[in-house]
Amino acid sequence: MMEPSAYLVLSALLFGIGAIGVVVRKNALIILMSVELMLNGVNVALVATGSYLGDPTGGVFAFIVMTVAAAEAAVGLSILIAIYRIKETIDITELSVLKW
16 A cells, blocks of 8 residues: 555645646636646545545545536536637637626
8 A cells, every 4th residue: 555645745746737727728628627637636635634544534525525526517617618609719818708
């Protein structure tokens, strides 16, 4: 069995790559995928910590995070499809539909 620190390093890498994707990229679909990557990084940390402590609470929290991620993906993709039908682009620099 691997040390929990390896899982936490993997978690930090996934979260960091996702955070960079959210900040740097301008494509809304890539931003949604980066958010999913960040959530998966959190899941790895939760499960690793729960496994290390012998407590199933980390797995339960990871399941909750997966549920939130699925809802976020469904709502986010539906919003992107609606925006694409109107503007025919998903570049966030060209979108001003949600502004006042």
